[in-house]
Amino acid sequence: MREQILSALSQYGSPALFGVVTLAAVGIPLPVTLLLIVTGSLVSQGIMSLWWAVGLAGLGSVIGDQVGYAIGRWGGSGLVNRFSRLLGGEERLKRTQAKARHWGGPGVFFSRWLVTPLGPWVNLASGIAGYPWLRFLFWDVLGEFLGVFIFVTIGRVFSDRVLAMDALLGDMSWAIVALLAAVAIGWKLIKS
């Protein structure tokens, strides 16, 4: 799958980039980080234009994120409400929704570019929690365009080391997730 996607990017350029980032933002596991790094390498070789690549990939990601949010909001929330009523946890659900509304913005923003594996889950969770759509869109656009710009720039700078950079960034993302979890759990332990 990975090979086919990268072949498509190498051969067709922008349309392949747009299609893949859109599907990945919905939640289909596709190698989008590597795709953006390779795009950066193609930009540095003069095959693609930087602003066209960033604009198209950013737009595709935002569209995909809106689909994920919509599934959570209009497809998922009905199911969650039904389950919460069955389990008698409506109060709990309401408390979670309030928390998501309060912390939602930074959560959406950082999951676009810093902890990317969480992105599709945050979209769904924001929809389920009923996080206001316009605010979600604002943080989403900000985070996605910044994220795309960062990864394409990394690809431009390390244009001769794309596979190594992809492996490094993948592990870096999980290291950040683990570190944040350690800090959050440590904080809870100190407070309790």
Added chain:
Amino acid sequence: MDCESRQPVRVRYIGVIGFMSRRKLILIAALILAIAGTLVFGNKIRRHIRRMRWENEPIRAWMSVPFIAHTHHVRPDILYQAIRVEPRQHDRRPIRNLARAENRPVADVMHDLEKAIADARQGP
């Protein structure tokens, strides 16, 4: 006398564990797991950085000849010559497609490219 002096220590130790709630024990286990995860991925990052310094970028079937030439700092015409393919302007064909068009296994084409890169680096 000796037995009596040890008793309070043991009781206190059991007391601490007993005093810890189940929730706290789960949190401690989760904290250890998260720290272990950070260390494991941190170590992997360190290895990637070391590999980036000393190892060449591998050749993959999705890469085009100009892309491989760029990542390995050699001229594209040397690589085209090595795989006996006519170069095109703005060539974006992946080497998988080139191999298919030439009725050759991709592994053979990749091997020829690797050899040409090694030869070009050694110089005349």
